[in-house]
Amino acid sequence: MASLPRTSRAAVLSAPRQRVEIREIEILPPEAGAIVAKVEAATVCGTDVHIWEGDLQPEWPVGMGHEMVGRVAALGEGVVRDAADQPLQPGDRIVWAYPWCGKCYYCTIARQPSLCPNARMNGWRSAEKYPFLCGGFAEYCYILPQCRPVKVPDEVDSKVASSATCALRTVVHGFERLHAYGGIGVEPSVVILGTGPVGLYSLAMAIVSGAGQTISIGAPQRRIDLAHKWGATHTINLDEVTDSRERVEMVKKWTEGRGADLVIDAAGPAQAFSDGIEMIRRGGRMLVIGQATKKTVPFNPRMINHEMLEIIGVVSAHVTHFYKAMQFLKNHGERFNFSDMITNEYPLARVTEALQSMAALQEIKPAIIPTMS
Ligand SMILES: [Zn+2]
Ligand SMILES: [Zn+2]
Structure with missing residues (x-):
């Protein structure tokens, strides 16, 4: 514990569209069950951009960042193993799940902890309230006792592992939901709407899960190129094919006139849902x-029964999905070069530029490296 510094630099946003400031914040020694981790790498999620743009309302002033990987700096009393029963020691690389309460209806009876109303999400909480250091864009993070840590396999790069702690683990959760409804099937045709990190991870997971045909739809060209490289059998660049009817016709043509067995909506706009249907x-x-909008779109509910459509949603993930996301990266790192997704590195002082660049679609997944100056 003596090795912990007194304070940590951390990126704090006081109001939408402001410049992200770097504050010196006290590092609390870990209470029983808690961990203090030194952040090795963090990555920017689309949600961070929505917070910065004012579309989402966190606690202000918010300690930013919810995708991160850290090395154990100090272990609180009683923390000896990770969630998969692996021994945990100072210096180990870890990711960690959110602190669900473990006591409410959703945590216990429904067993859907990602719906827990008492969860205190990393990257959403005030930097002025206990335990102060919950955001990933910081030198250190305080990991509450309710969070479960998962060790990062040696084969997995820290920036890639970080990108999995929101994007991929949610995709893993989504595929698990599909399995609850009969799996993805044998050689299905899969349309993936969106070529951002969630869309690209969905593509990789669809291929690994046995998709016969994968159609990635997104923009700009750099992301389309990556979808191709990872194995999409067809792609549509939204900047080139701007008419949604034309896109639907292309998908129909590639699927013997019927349409796809499965559509994964990993885009942000409401229009993507309408196209996908x-x-x-x-x-x-x-x-x-991937839906992130408050906008509504017309939808004829009769399609659900007459066309026998199934619409399945997923939000966030449980610790099991963090673990399986790490295993997915370890097991398929040779098939897919996941580092392709990490398009840039920024020091803490330039978090604002990383957000601006992400908002302008100039990045796929920028990394924040707290030790970089
Ligand atoms: Zn709960
Ligand atoms: Zn996220």
Whole structure:
């Protein structure tokens, strides 16, 4: 414990569209069950951009960042193993799940902890309230006793592991939800709406899960190129094919006129949902992961029964999905070069530029490296 510094630099946003400031924040020694981790790498999620743009309302002033990987700096009393029963020691690289309460209806009876109303999400909380250091864009993070840590396999790069702590673990959770509804099937045709990190991870997971045909739809060209490189059988660049009816026709043409067995909505705009519904075959399914808008779109509910559509949603993830995301990266790192997604590195002082660059779609996944100056 003596090795812990007294304070940590941390990126704090006081109001939307402000410049992210770097504050010196006290590092509390870990209470029983807690961990203090030194952040090795953090990554910017689309949600961080939505917070910065004012679309989402965190506690202000917010300690930013919810995708991160740290090295154990200090262990609180009683912390000896990670969630997968592996021994945990100072210096180990870890990711960690959110602190669900473990006591409410959603945590216990429904067993859907990602719906826990008492969760205190990293990257959403005030930097002025206990335990102060909950955001990943910081030198150190305080990991509450309710969070479960998962060790990062040696084979997995820290920036890639970081990108998995929101994007990939949610995709893993989504695919698990699909399995609850009969799996993805044998050689299905899969449309993936969105070529950001959630869309690219969905593509990789669809391929590994046995998709026969994968159609990635997104923009700009750099992301489309990556979807191709990772194995998408077809792609549509939204900047080139701007008419949604034309996109639907292209998907129909590639799927023998029927439409896809499964559409994964890993985009942000509400329009993507409307497009996706038109792309599903009769009796097909849609997994909604990426919707981030408050905008509504017209939808005829009769399609659900007459066309026998299944629409499945997912939010966030449980500790099991963090673990499986790490295993996915370890097991398929040779098939997919996941580092392709990390397009830049920024020091803490330039978090604002990273957010601006992400908002302008100039990045796929920028990394924040707290030790960089
Ligand atoms: Zn709960
Ligand atoms: Zn996120």
